[in-house]
Amino acid sequence: QVELVESGGGLVQPGGSLRLSCVPSGSIFSIYDMGWYRQAPGEQRELVASMSKYGSTNYADSVKGRFTISRDNAKNTVYLQMNSLKPEDTAVYYCNARRWSPKLEVWGQGTLVTVSS
Numbered sequence: 745q746v747e748l749v750e751s752g753g754g755l756v757q758p759g760g761s762l763r764l765s766c767v768p769s770g771s772i773f774s775i776y777d778m779g780w781y782r783q784a785p786g787e788q789r790e791l792v793a794s795m796s797k798y799g800s801t802n803y804a805d806s807v808k809g810r811f812t813i814s815r816d817n818a819k820n821t822v823y824l825q826m827n828s829l830k831p832e833d834t835a836v837y838y839c840n841a842r843r844w845s846p847k848l849e850v851w852g853q854g855t856l857v858t859v860s861s
Contacts, residue, residue: 764826768841
């Protein structure tokens with residue numbers, strides 16, 4: 745069973761930056777698509793950014809130009825660089841790994857990001 749561990753959340757002022765990290769148990773990037781999701785209180789969990797096992801990326805419209813998903817194979821880590829943070833970015837952020845065949849999805853425990861002055 746693959747496990748994911750997120751870190752890097754915290755309190756930041758509007759306009760600030762934060763970088764989240766996700767470390768999976770084992771080297772899985774060649775067979776899993778990776779993604780970052782977030783869930784604000786009372787709202788549905790939404791996709792923020794994703795990266796396929798081939799390296800292609802996608803972003804939610806609300807974060808395009810501000811957030812960047814990246815991968816460091818040597819460090820076995822997926823990152824979410826968040827710049828120009830807004831209060832509406834406040835949420836618990838989750839790392840996600842997805843395998844298509846056989847089908848399997850794994851979630852991290854989440855890390856809280858709070859954007860407030």
